[in-house]
Amino acid sequence: MTANLLDFDLEALAAFCEQLGEKRFRATQLFRWIHQKGATDFSQMTDLAKSLRDKLPASAHIPKPVPISTHVSSDGTIKWLFDVGGGDAVETVFIPEDDRGTLCISSQAGCAVGCRFCSTGHQGFSRNLSTAEIVAQLWFAEHDLRARFAGTNTGRAKSNDLGTKSNDTRVISNVVFMGMGEPLQNYAAVLPALRIMLDDHAYGLSRRRVTVSTSGVVPLMDKLGADCPVALAVSLHAPTDALRDQLVPLNRKYPLSELLAAARRYLAHAPRDFITFEYCMLKGVNDQLEHAQQLVRLIQDPVRGVACKFNLIPFNPFPESGLHCSDRETVLVFAKILSDAGIVTTVRKTRGDDINAACGQLAGDVVDRTHVMQRMQRQRSVMPSPVASAANLALES
Ligand code: SAH
């Protein structure tokens, strides 16, 4: 088996070149050909030493990812489905905006965390993606979009707005790990992928524009802060352990006090001076006045609190969840309570609605190997109905 070069960050590629008896600095040229120019054929790499060009085909390859399907939304959002073998597929979504181009990528086929409101969680866990499979999503999207938008400004942010060089041809300015999977439960593959995304010889993305979103794997939040601090989003979804235990099962292992302490520690390394909390608005479950008030108290507690922004995500319903999205009015009232308390709060716009590209709709074709649906159905039968659960919380507070 020859080495898949999309697996290597620059350091690993330099070590690989050395093994082939080549100078380490050759790796930089090779890295640029792969990631900046999108080359897959070594014979194209004209300025690479002839000796290296001749050796590479026998020892390495750069697999060209081919999407099984591509859907383009009327709002410009593009969703690709990639086959990763063994009956598994993962999704990648490009979201164009005036001042940026964001790519939402997947880190696992399925997810083991099993959040109540997430369709990926409902599929169960299939497997971790490799570094190459994570990077391939960006590699493919960047070069496909450049070709699509060649000669136009469509879907492409102006380079000056991106804080990049004026001759920059990049389309993707931001990457968010908000597709399928829990990135911190696939840390070993995610870390080199982050390094490749940040490397100036590859995609040169700013740390502030690469966001890892986590349901709260506390020890690995610390490790990420030490190894490669990028922007961090924490999926909070509830103001109390009693409710979060039900919505995000990982809370039973890492409860709110530990999660908030880890978020505070992360701030010492973070490229931004706040953590983003994501909060999925579920009708009658976590969207009541008392939940907003409890959140304000939690977040602004002088000891337990943390500098943050809130991103309220309207729930994208799917039938098996048995849950509903909060009314628009309820979301706005909730947002106002947080904003009035001085917490910067945004309500996420839903994009790509017509192609099911929104959060939690990234179903792919993952096989339910872990029988998670049965477990969730059992759990749902013991979980109070949404309205009853809100009433329980009112009694608790
Ligand atoms: N596993 C990571 C990242 C992937 S999920 C995490 O949980 O943070 C990305 C975001 O989408 C998370 O905030 C998650 O809570 C949210 N999400 C999942 N399912 C959703 C749904 N059905 N509607 C709205 N947001 C959802």
Ligand code: SF4
């Ligand atoms: Fe996994 Fe994130 Fe979905 Fe929870 S919300 S099941 S952690 S992908």
